[in-house]
Amino acid sequence: MDPECSRLLPALCSVLADPRQPVADDTCLEKLLDWFKTISEAGSSLLLLQENPCLVELLFQVLRPQDLSARVLSFSLRLAGIFAAQEDCFQYLEQGELLPGLFGEAGPVGQAAWTAPTVRSGWIQGLRSLAQHPSALHFLADCGALDTVFSLQGDSSLFVASAAGQLLAHILGLSMRGPAEGLPSLQAPDWPACAQKIVGHLEESLRSTAPPQVTQALNVLTTTFGHCHSPWTRVLWERLSPLVACLLEEDPLPAAHSLVDLLLSVARSPVLSSDCGLWETLAQTLRHLSPTQAGPLALGILKLQDCPQALRAQAFGVLLQPLACVLKAADQAPGPPGLLEGITGDSVTVDTLLSSKSACAGLLCRTLAHLELLQPLPQRPSPWPQAPLLGAAVTILQFCNGSAAPASNVGGRLCALLAGCVRVQRAALDFLGTLSQETGPQELVTQVFSVLLEHLRSPDSSATVLKKAFQATLRWLLSSPKTPGCCDLDPHTQLFLRELLPVLQKRLCSPCWEVRDSGLEFLTQVTRHWGGQAGFRHVLLTSEVPELAEQLLRDPESYVRASAVTAMGQLSSQGLHATTASPEHPGGQQKSLLVELLRILSEDSEGFPRRAVMQVFTQWLRDGHADVTEDTERFVARVLQAASRDLDWEVRAQGLELALVFLAQTLGQPGSHCPYAVAPPQATLHSPPAQALQALCRVRLFEFAFRALFDCDRPVAQKSCDLLLFLRARTVPHSGPQEAGGSPDVVSVEAALQRWRAGEQGPPLGDLEPETVLAVLRSMDLEGLRGALAESSDHVEESPQSLLQDVLAAVGVLGENQADCY
């Protein structure tokens, strides 16, 4: 601890211990605890206490009967725990009778303060911190704290209850460490006292008829088996598994959710998973749980690395059950030999599906989400029933939009329950998108595309459903196979695109801005991937989509304008932007997109469209877009000028990005020096440095970068610093020995920089000479600046010293205010 802090500490302790001086807020106490924790982790706590007796004094204050606030009490308990984590310090404190006083029966337990959840929470956290060594275990066994922890498991505060459970798991693990490590016998007397007591409590809870108690015990066990993989856990499981098995025989199953967690935690434990009985228990549980509860267990089982094939098959069957019901209800054969074939719609699943709209939607959404998680995993079941799953997803979507033909009463009821159910539609579209990773029988793929088209076309599709439908369509389009021997799109896709574009056209005219936005996003993505495909280009150019997208540059909604900018940027990059007469000047002058985007950059009132323009421009510069290469310098100059005036820091930062690309292109291939480097497509340009610097001066890149260096937003300043450092590294070696320092130009630039640093605006620098710039660059301490910028802006305010001062000042200020009142 630095001396200044040591000096402030006694004052702090006396403020904390004084009930008349309320502490301003919890956050500073939390910060203090963090600080003490760091100190005690770095060195000896005992030494710390001995050097700062005020701390022990503070802890003793708690024992005195007085009105300490709950938050200070809680703080002291946690602080004591942090110190007592080290065994020597623990003993020091125990000798002073401090620990029994804080955590024993004489402490806050049972006193009035105990009613505050924050005190109970502090008590538990204090114990959790100190329970690190054998001495702590003895202490816990002796002072009766365990019984209190048991009762806190059912605390009204969820945080306290959960922390109590975790503390028990921790103590159990700690007590089994050391002498008991290895394989204790099943017999209780061989176990350490603490462990005996906890296990006894767990056994009792598992036998209890009250579901909350069972849940508590299961949660403790889940934590234990999840965190500790020592051999003794195997004995513990052997001892407790008969009780768990008894739970499985009850109907209804108590605490099903926690039971699933426990079983999965046991199954994941490397020590326990070789137990054959466990697989039998899991199989039994799967049979026993309701379809809604069984899903998470089935998914967990399928994620396990090594588990018997039969159990995996059973678990997969459980997951697929609801989908099998749906397929059956629509009288769809589950397709060519797939896993669904063997699964008949279980009547319990059917009952759950048909019980109510929310139950039906809930079960289907959960099932689809589970399968979506499973799909990309390497250990997913093989063979993966792609075709039946595709069929099921399509059928669910058809039920939702009323186009499915139900084959039975179950189907009719499903149809009524699912009609227009947005939640299920979204889940099914997501799932359908995931399934695009693999293909399926052509007939089914055709169905997929037609159901997607139906959703995109339907006036009843809500905005969120449309978004998902666009996303799924994109994934399926991009995964569709190319015609062998031909680089263009296959005929089915072409046909689909021809039907899709009129729909997209209509969606771009939707009165709902979310829909227009998703439409534009889709257009951007599909153009990015397929802009070069002749088939796509043809269909797109014969539609009105590009014109509509351009019109949306003037949309009243800023998100839509931003998306339109991105889309138009992409279309233009791919040469898909047909320049048309603008509506204002019918038949008149042609208006270039570049001009329109520049207008948005300088005039748009919202940040999103301007950021999008900057991104498009940067991309255009990288790609050597025709409109840019026409006069690159003029382009860069105009963009930088607009960006430098922008109020949005992201636009300014993006301006630096663009400047960097220009820099790289002008100075030639920067190699590994620059993390942002992208090789310009038209081969590297090795312009002579002087000429290159002239160009940089002409576009006023330096003025932009120098201003940005003192930007009030740190990311902009950092970026500018990086850019100038890169520039200096590239140019200074070339600049030769001439010394321009002291010239009048340099002086004026440096003066301007000083003013900017001070936050003044100041006039523009005007035309700069390369030599002046180089001289300024050489004279600047850019490395130092980078170091300063790398530190967070509040690094000074965050220091412990400042924290202590703050706490004291706050109290002092409070005191003054009180005086003012009188």
Added chain:
Amino acid sequence: MKLYCLSGHPTLPCNVLKFKSTTVMLDCGLDMTSTLNFLPLPLVQSPRLSNLPGWSLKDGNAFLDKELKECSGHVFVDSVPEFCLPETELIDLSTVDVILISNYHCMMALPYITEHTGFTGMVYATEPTVQIGRLLMEELVNFIERVPKAQSASLWKNKDIQRLLPSPLKDAVEVSTWRRCYTMQEVNSALSKIQLVGYSQKIELFGAVQVTPLSSGYALGSSNWIIQSHYEKVSYVSGSSLLTTHPQPMDQASLKNSDVLILTGLTQIPTANPDGMVGEFCSNLALTVRNGGNVLVPCYPSGVIYDLLECLYQYIDSAGLSNIPFYFISPVANSSLEFSQIFAEWLCHNKQTKVYLPEPPFPHAELIQTNKLKHYPSIHGDFSNDFRQPCVVFTGHPSLRFGDVVHFMELWGKSSLNTVIFTEPDFSYLEALAPYQPLAMKCIYCPIDTRLNFIQVSKLLKEVQPLHVVCPEQYTQPPPAQSHRMDLMIDCQPPAMSYRRAEVLALPFKRRYEKIEIMPELADSLVPMEIKPGISLATVSAVLHTKDNKHVLQPPPRPAPPPSGKKRKRASDDIPDCQVLKPLLSGSIPVEQFVQTLEKHGFSDIKVEDTAKGHIVLLQEAETLIQIEEDSTHIICDNDEMLRVRLRDLVLKFLQKF
């Protein structure tokens, strides 16, 4: 209680309810789909329509070719359009006491009923309903009268000839009852019989029942009705909406605890969500106009058009349509737009508050001010000077058989740049378009029907819990085109009773109570006796006086003075003599005690048998049997009156008298 169903159209109902002593007609909707069988009435001479070939029978017989014309494989009647009236034979309509109107669409048959059936009763409706209803009728009469047609076809209606005609003429029902449109004079006379009412106003009908209109949320002034007596309540739900559009929201709470709920006027397009359809409408409109095409929207002059204009108001700027003119053409366009702004109290809360700002409740006022929306009584006159294309035209009639819309169909039908967008759900758009085929114009069908859908109905029924639901038969099964959609029908317990045209339903509940007042002086004279804690009884002797469906118990007249010498017949002789009544008995007979009493009184050899309803006490010696049941006691003995009286007195000892 009976319900006479005069119309089979679920959204244009006309039912008569006989309830207590009143005869109440619920709505009188006019089924105008019959006009689809007729050729359109062009405003301007149309060579295409006038040159259509006459239709001849298969054998070449062409005697109908003056009446029937053929167009693209369909046959149309070349005559003044006619409407299918509600059934007039099922019940004598002159006996109808009152007509309750629920919204302006459901009153279009009113002149036929009030002017031609001997009807002498009263009509009740809210003010906006009457005013807008008048506009609709005025428009209809105007559309038809301004294009007089010399010919009136009737030959084809002959049953023997109709059989030979192609569908749909062959299958048209009750063609003999189809009538031409009424005149303005009849409209005025019919409307003069209407009594204006406000929401929640209670109207007494002959003291027998009370009727109350409630807001139904569907249109300006639209109402549902409660018809109730003291102990019975019938709710009539017609054309209601739970969506937030311009009218006041629907009052659901007042529909609770109905014995019978008559449910009509649900959405005609249950699969189309109005929001989605509005989106579809806007997108298609924008796409057409962008390409230089014109948009035609056949519509009624009031109702959904207000909401459409409001949507467009918000949409046109975003879609870059600010320079496109919107035309609203109807003989009543001006009145409709102005009326909508003055019925503030009938509007939704949001619009009501605007009135105090002060701002017009509907934004179409601003569209008119900024010249974006222009309205004209017809295509003649100013409109032809201002007309600029591309444009959007709202005009009637949605059947496409008369009105200015016919002109635009002829004018724009040939170009595929133009689009006709159907928003009114009342007519099948394919049938409406049939006489215009072949048609190059694009057709978009986005019916906007804000009335209740089946999900909303099932929620409503769960909420208000009527004992019985009565509805048109169409609502008790899924639509024929989507027979698998079990969600598109009314699902309630007990199942809804359904009706069809010309059917009489006996409503399934019996009236069990009637309220009777007791005059204060009579009530004063009563001496109640408590027979159980909280229950007191008193005998009442009184005269029941019934007048105007109100029942009053009055004190009985004083006993007539002893007859005087004169034998003159007096009024009081007619009053029945008030005989001294036997006292009423109450209580129960405890069998064991009764047996003990019998024994005390010298009866021996007593046997008690338990029966299902009570006990039988056998006095074997006396060969006598006493049957004691819950509400009766019988003493059966053979001709021993003495014994019977003795036993009777013993029984009576156990009972209370009053």
